[in-house]
Amino acid sequence: MGFSKIIPPKIAQKIMNGVFIASGIVTLLILVLILGYILVKGLPAFNLEFIFGNPIDSGKEGGIFPMIVSSLYVTLIAGLIATPFGVGAGVYMVEYANNNRIVRLIRFGAETLASIPSIVFGLFGLAFFVVFLHLGWSILSGGLVLAIMALPTIFQVSEVTISSIPNSYREGSLGLGATKWQTIYKVVLPAAIPGIVTGVILGMTRAISEAAAVMFSVGASIQTPISIFDPGRPLPLHLYMLATEGISLEKAFGTAAVLVILVLIITIVTNLVVDRYQRKIMGK
Amino acid sequence: MQKKKKLVEYLIEKGLFITAIFSIVIILIIFIFIINEGIPAISEYGFLNFIFGMTWAPSDSQFGVFPMIIGSICVTLLSLLMAVPLSLLCAIFMAEVAPDSVRKVLKPVIETLSGIPSVVYGFFGLIVIVPLIREQFGGTGFSMFTASLILTVMVLPTIISVSQDAIRSVPSEYREASLGLGATNWQTIKNIIFPAALPGIITAIILGMGRAIGETLAVIMVAGNVPLIPGSIFDPLRTLTSNIALEMGYATGIHYSALFTTAIVLFIIIIVLLLVAHYFQKKYSMDAYGGHA
Amino acid sequence: MNRIESKNLQVYFGDNHILKGITTEIPKNTVTALIGPSGCGKSTFLRTLNRMNDLIPNFKKEGEVLLDGDDIYSPRLDVADLRKKVGMVFQKPNPFPKSIFENVAYGLKIHGHDDKEFIAQKVEESLKSAALWNEVEDKLDNSALGLSGGQQQRLCIARTIATNPEVILMDEPCSALDPISTTKIEDLIQKLKKEYTIIIVTHNMQQATRVSKYTSFFLHGEIVESNFTDKIFVEPKEQKTEDYITGRFG
Numbered sequence: 037m038g039f040s041k042i043i044p045p046k047i048a049q050k051i052m053n054g055v056f057i058a059s060g061i062v063t064l065l066i067l068v069l070i071l072g073y074i075l076v077k078g079l080p081a082f083n084l085e086f087i088f089g090n091p092i093d094s095g096k097e098g099g100i101f102p103m104i105v106s107s108l109y110v111t112l113i114a115g116l117i118a119t120p121f122g123v124g125a126g127v128y129m130v131e132y133a134n135n136n137r138i139v140r141l142i143r144f145g146a147e148t149l150a151s152i153p154s155i156v157f158g159l160f161g162l163a164f165f166v167v168f169l170h171l172g173w174s175i176l177s178g179g180l181v182l183a184i185m186a187l188p189t190i191f192q193v194s195e196v197t198i199s200s201i202p203n204s205y206r207e208g209s210l211g212l213g214a215t216k217w218q219t220i221y222k223v224v225l226p227a228a229i230p231g232i233v234t235g236v237i238l239g240m241t242r243a244i245s246e247a248a249a250v251m252f253s254v255g256a257s258i259q260t261p262i263s264i265f266d267p268g269r270p271l272p273l274h275l276y277m278l279a280t281e282g283i284s285l286e287k288a289f290g291t292a293a294v295l296v297i298l299v300l301i302i303t304i305v306t307n308l309v310v311d312r313y314q315r316k317i318m319g320k
Numbered sequence: 321m322q323k324k325k326k327l328v329e330y331l332i333e334k335g336l337f338i339t340a341i342f343s344i345v346i347i348l349i350i351f352i353f354i355i356n357e358g359i360p361a362i363s364e365y366g367f368l369n370f371i372f373g374m375t376w377a378p379s380d381s382q383f384g385v386f387p388m389i390i391g392s393i394c395v396t397l398l399s400l401l402m403a404v405p406l407s408l409l410c411a412i413f414m415a416e417v418a419p420d421s422v423r424k425v426l427k428p429v430i431e432t433l434s435g436i437p438s439v440v441y442g443f444f445g446l447i448v449i450v451p452l453i454r455e456q457f458g459g460t461g462f463s464m465f466t467a468s469l470i471l472t473v474m475v476l477p478t479i480i481s482v483s484q485d486a487i488r489s490v491p492s493e494y495r496e497a498s499l500g501l502g503a504t505n506w507q508t509i510k511n512i513i514f515p516a517a518l519p520g521i522i523t524a525i526i527l528g529m530g531r532a533i534g535e536t537l538a539v540i541m542v543a544g545n546v547p548l549i550p551g552s553i554f555d556p557l558r559t560l561t562s563n564i565a566l567e568m569g570y571a572t573g574i575h576y577s578a579l580f581t582t583a584i585v586l587f588i589i590i591i592v593l594l595l596v597a598h599y600f601q602k603k604y605s606m607d608a609y610g611g612h613a
Numbered sequence: 614m615n616r617i618e619s620k621n622l623q624v625y626f627g628d629n630h631i632l633k634g635i636t637t638e639i640p641k642n643t644v645t646a647l648i649g650p651s652g653c654g655k656s657t658f659l660r661t662l663n664r665m666n667d668l669i670p671n672f673k674k675e676g677e678v679l680l681d682g683d684d685i686y687s688p689r690l691d692v693a694d695l696r697k698k699v700g701m702v703f704q705k706p707n708p709f710p711k712s713i714f715e716n717v718a719y720g721l722k723i724h725g726h727d728d729k730e731f732i733a734q735k736v737e738e739s740l741k742s743a744a745l746w747n748e749v750e751d752k753l754d755n756s757a758l759g760l761s762g763g764q765q766q767r768l769c770i771a772r773t774i775a776t777n778p779e780v781i782l783m784d785e786p787c788s789a790l791d792p793i794s795t796t797k798i799e800d801l802i803q804k805l806k807k808e809y810t811i812i813i814v815t816h817n818m819q820q821a822t823r824v825s826k827y828t829s830f831f832l833h834g835e836i837v838e839s840n841f842t843d844k845i846f847v848e849p850k851e852q853k854t855e856d857y858i859t860g861r862f863g
Binding site for chain 2: 045046048053055056067073074121124125129132133142145149151152153154158160164187188191216217241244247252272273275276279280288292295296300303
């Protein structure tokens, strides 16, 4: 069992306490270092022209407005498509599925989907949406690829949340003569909303951060996309191109900072909203 | 009325069923398309030649991905070697040792780390770590070690948060029983809590591994991307994922197909790793319950 | 001589004032029962005696608890040493997910014993004292989780006595067990009281009369009455005690 004979337990405890605290500090430092560096270097690039301007000379000068629009656009499409499928599947698994083999198969499918590398989604997007379905390089193609990537996250979080709703809620509603769907729609889902929203946001942050999956499906256009059939260039892809093609370090830092701030805002706002809703339904 | 209600309920159930099997349908379509696009390269070049070939030179119709297989495995293992000890210590610290106030600081730190886009990590590596490695260890700075460092940071939050959940779900009765016998906190963690949480911790490591092996652009930005087997950790390398992303933009014909075949190889490796991991998971979850309950 | 003394013990969990000035004495090598309705503080008091409450965030205490005259909350005292001396059996049987043998050996190993023969002998002794040996001697390597609830609880008692404690705290040890298992544990308590000071929290007043020599009645965080068990149940001095034992509230 590996009980140490050399170091007395009380001293081992003191040593390990030191090691544990050090590990926490190292983790904290990594975040502070990376985030601090990106923000400090990126903030000088910030001004209205950068946020709302168009890029000039492939991004060497000017702003990143079309990229911000592209990012939000593909993420929104991904969320709109993946949410009904992810939540629907979660509801089915908890409330309806009674065949163990199908349950296992569906869960296995979601796990496999979650473990596919993003670049493979990128390949698939190119072969299926862009070429096979003739959607071309477009916001829609990119959004569809990201929807598939966000799907397992939304599904898994929804399933866990819905299955944690106490059975007494369901019995209470069914006992009043409500149908199964009425019970789910009026009782189960409202109680599960905070968890579901968290799952959707998790899926959408994954989508907004993604570059590899969209690099062959959304194009690289620096025009502001208007229709879903227009090509675009989401922020992460823009950052990748600025950095690897050596276009502009200053603009790359600025883009990285915008991306990080965007993700931070989404996470913080969702946490606050979910927290408030949770308190409201719990009557506090 | 009653009939209409029943019909609605029936339609809803079927609708939800369709959403549920959607994942499986998607998986199948993905497999079919990737394999279908990869077949021309396999039939022309031969699958074994493809896997064990040492040279990747599309202009000479040489499509050997063996160096990339080694590259992917090397960066993944090296990053896990660094990430696993740190993340497990941090997870135990958060779940068992730290007071609530410290935990409240660390939790959002972990969440933020996991939310930072991978391209940003790659960019940080390119600007900060690559020059640092170049100065300290010579060479170009683009290397297996640099890539592994970046991947380490990227898999930390995954391993920490999942193993933390596993540790927290160990029943507190075990903890109380051990402390009640006069065990120190560390003895309790080492002998009772860690073994009981081991299956969950292995899951955490598998997920981290999946993230490391699948990461593409962050690795491209710092690994040097030379399609050769690295001789030391300071040599550059190319991973399977990088291979696809680097060349897809301009590949045509058999070269295009070969990149899909690369994805097939990636699939196979991931499936093998998952199977190995599941085996260990099963083995240790038996041990945790006394071998033969 | 009194083994444990508490002097004006106050316990708070955050803003909740749980124990409001407990002053009592618990004598050596006998069984003392703590009775009272749910939420009266009897379990909290018990868990103060081996500092298990330290695990609860925002636990705060005032007053003193003395074991053989020494303050167990003294900063110089080591909690692990205290818990070795003051063992505990919990409400729900909580064997580790390890083999039967390893469960009993665990305490010995963490306290630095590594002589295999000594450990094996001590495990056997403890299982015999806990009246479990005959049922498990040929399956010591099996998982403890395969035992029945009553067997698991006796295993937990064996695990506790293996480390040679002086005091054993029992927190409603039979509340999760069937009547036959309960009888076995009660018989065991009778046997153990010769060597150990036992303090048992129980909801079951018949159990208190069957196993204990002394009884303290807790209500709203105070001790209403302490006396010989046969006195307190036959002629309680306090009206509240009488109300409780005759089932008028609780």
